[in-house]
Amino acid sequence: MTTSILDIEHLSKSFGHKQVLKDVSFGVQAGHIIGLVGPNGAGKSTIMKAILGLFNYPEGKIMVDGEVVSPTSHQSMDEVGALIEYPGIYPFLTGYQHLHLFSKKTTSDTQVMDIVRKLRMDAYINRKAKTYSLGMKQKLGIALALVNNPRLVILDEPMNGLDPQSNKDLRNLILSYARSGTTFLISSHILSELEKLIDDIVVIDQGQIVYTQSMVTLESGSKKLLAFKTSDDVKASHILAQHGYQLDKSGGVSVIENGQNQMADMINLLTGNGINIEDVQHVHNDLETILLNLLKDDQVKGSK
Amino acid sequence: MITLVKQECFKLLHKSSTYISSATLLLLMTALGFLSKYYPGSWGKPEIQFVQLFAGIYWIPLFMIAACSSIIAMEFQYGTIKELLYRKYYRGQILISKWITMFLYSVYFFSVSLAWSLVIKAVLFNDTFKLSDQYNNQLTIIHANILIIIGSFLVLWMILSLVLLLANVFRSTATAISIGIVGYFGLYIIEGMMIKIMNRWEWLKWNPLNILNLPLQLTEPNADKVTLLSTPEMVGACLGYTIISLVLSYIVFKRRSV
Ligand SMILES: Nc1ncnc2c1ncn2[C@@H]1O[C@H](COP(=O)(O)OP(=O)(O)OP(=O)(O)O)[C@@H](O)[C@H]1O
Numbered sequence: 401m402t403t404s405i406l407d408i409e410h411l412s413k414s415f416g417h418k419q420v421l422k423d424v425s426f427g428v429q430a431g432h433i434i435g436l437v438g439p440n441g442a443g444k445s446t447i448m449k450a451i452l453g454l455f456n457y458p459e460g461k462i463m464v465d466g467e468v469v470s471p472t473s474h475q476s477m478d479e480v481g482a483l484i485e486y487p488g489i490y491p492f493l494t495g496y497q498h499l500h501l502f503s504k505k506t507t508s509d510t511q512v513m514d515i516v517r518k519l520r521m522d523a524y525i526n527r528k529a530k531t532y533s534l535g536m537k538q539k540l541g542i543a544l545a546l547v548n549n550p551r552l553v554i555l556d557e558p559m560n561g562l563d564p565q566s567n568k569d570l571r572n573l574i575l576s577y578a579r580s581g582t583t584f585l586i587s588s589h590i591l592s593e594l595e596k597l598i599d600d601i602v603v604i605d606q607g608q609i610v611y612t613q614s615m616v617t618l619e620s621g622s623k624k625l626l627a628f629k630t631s632d633d634v635k636a637s638h639i640l641a642q643h644g645y646q647l648d649k650s651g652g653v654s655v656i657e658n659g660q661n662q663m664a665d666m667i668n669l670l671t672g673n674g675i676n677i678e679d680v681q682h683v684h685n686d687l688e689t690i691l692l693n694l695l696k697d698d699q700v701k702g703s704k
Numbered sequence: 705m706i707t708l709v710k711q712e713c714f715k716l717l718h719k720s721s722t723y724i725s726s727a728t729l730l731l732l733m734t735a736l737g738f739l740s741k742y743y744p745g746s747w748g749k750p751e752i753q754f755v756q757l758f759a760g761i762y763w764i765p766l767f768m769i770a771a772c773s774s775i776i777a778m779e780f781q782y783g784t785i786k787e788l789l790y791r792k793y794y795r796g797q798i799l800i801s802k803w804i805t806m807f808l809y810s811v812y813f814f815s816v817s818l819a820w821s822l823v824i825k826a827v828l829f830n831d832t833f834k835l836s837d838q839y840n841n842q843l844t845i846i847h848a849n850i851l852i853i854i855g856s857f858l859v860l861w862m863i864l865s866l867v868l869l870l871a872n873v874f875r876s877t878a879t880a881i882s883i884g885i886v887g888y889f890g891l892y893i894i895e896g897m898m899i900k901i902m903n904r905w906e907w908l909k910w911n912p913l914n915i916l917n918l919p920l921q922l923t924e925p926n927a928d929k930v931t932l933l934s935t936p937e938m939v940g941a942c943l944g945y946t947i948i949s950l951v952l953s954y955i956v957f958k959r960r961s962v
């Protein structure tokens with residue numbers, strides 16, 4: 401039986417006359433890493449702020465670890481760590497002093513230094529934060545979210561400003577926390593990074609959830625194509641179809657891969673019929689393509 | 705709550721401005737000590753300067769206005785307000801912990817200023833006057849000194865409560881501090897005119913500017929002829945204004961979106 405650590409039901413929120421969240425509902429299973437994606441201004445940060453009890457919402461219910469969260473009900477926040485939009489940092493304190501300031505009594509110094517080491521912040525952790533670069537501040541923000549070993553971690557664009565090595569460090573860190581049972585809700589526009597991390601995806605557009613799915617289902621549902629560029633595309637398509645290969649309608653000569661058809665056979669077939677092959681490519685729908693298609697469909701739906 | 709106050713003190717103790725203001729205060733007081741020793745004619749009699757903590761009672765409000773503006777406004781400026789608010793504490797607790805910290809800070813300033821005044825007195829004016837000498841017909845010097853400190857402290861908090869309210873409105877520390885300090889000087893300028901107007905409309909005696917005269921009233925027996933208020937009335941009004949501003953800033957802070 402799976403337990404859910406975060407439950408959002410029918411959440412709505414307006415700023416003035418502008419409705420920013422419309423009837424948002426989703427649940428998060430303990431130990432999972434959830435990706436929250438959507439265009440700029442879709443309402444990702446707003447959802448995260450609501451989960452942290454930062455503002456009142458007129459409708460809906462947010463439960464963290466079985467307890468309702470609102471500005472006047474914060475008990476479950478003790479088990480939550482967060483980085484929202486950009487890290488809040490006091491320029492006159494050092495990185496270490498920040499971690500010390502926000503760490504709980506139960507958090508030992510070894511735990512603090514462990515996080516510092518894993519994010520490779522040793523070299524500057526005792527320098528004042530006003531001397532930090534963008535990425536250094538970002539890492540400090542991530543460290544602050546993780547330092548108390550929370551059960552639920554909310555990260556808004558955590559890869560912002562990180563170099564490739566730090567990105568990898570962060571990924572390993574998140575994965576190792578997740579293995580020990582920590583739940584993550586992560587928003588990011590860097591889908592190629594996000595793809596390597598998340599178990600489930602929640603897509604939001606214009607304040608509405610348009611799609612929730614597990615990554616396994618999402619990936620198995622997407623088509624893998626083999627795209628040919630030949631001297632005579634019309635003839636090539638015709639011959640391949642005759643021999644029982646399934647062609648994709650997207651244009652060009654694209655065969656849908658099903659695990660049985662062999663590239664070598666197809667090449668032999670085409671060259672045998674006097675067709676020159678100029679290029680062959682595996683086309684794999686990544687998260688970005690899937691997402692863009694999804695949002696395109698959604699806009700079509702919305703405009704109807 | 706104690707944890708929150710400790711956190712606020714930790715931040716205060718790691719800001720260089722904290723040390724700079726303390727050092728500046730002591731320097732300014734020492735300078736005035738020397739001036740009134742060598743030029744008592746133009747810089748005031750040493751007894752009077754001692755009673756006013758060598759102008760400490762005028763400088764402390766400036767430093768405290770700056771500190772109170774920044775303790776609220778900096779959280780919005782640095783974006784650390786989210787960091788504070790999402791934890792298990794409530795908004796009200798966060799705000800009150802800041803007030804308590806500032807209260808402790810103001811007590812610290814007055815204590816340091818009094819201690820330093822005693823040092824200046826012992827070093828520069830050991831033979832000039834004794835603390836037990838008469839200050840005026842009714843009070844000894846030390847007695848007047850204590851009354852001035854109490855009066856200044858009450859008035860200071862009336863001003864600070866207003867500053868704490870205004871600091872909620874500004875998102876930058878620099879704006880909050882400048883407006884606080886300019887306003888402080890403005891108050892004393894308008895105050896002179898206010899006394900004249902009060903003679904025409906008596907109810908105006910309850911205005912907050914008149915309450916700024918509290919330290920004077922405590923030491924000058926005839927001051928109530930000018931202020932038109934008795935001492936208990938003045939103390940009551942001072943506390944009343946302080947409480948009103950604090951309640952308002954509590955409401956504003958609780959409703960403010962981050
Ligand atoms: N304090 C506020 N007052 C008014 N409108 C706001 C406020 N905060 C957010 N909004 C609006 O709410 C909508 C959602 O904002 P939000 O910050 O949640 O978007 P997002 O999905 O995080 O976008 P991004 O990818 O750019 O970070 C936007 O249209 C924004 O204009």
Ligand SMILES: [Mg+2]
Pocket residue numbers: 444445446485556
């Ligand atoms: Mg955002």
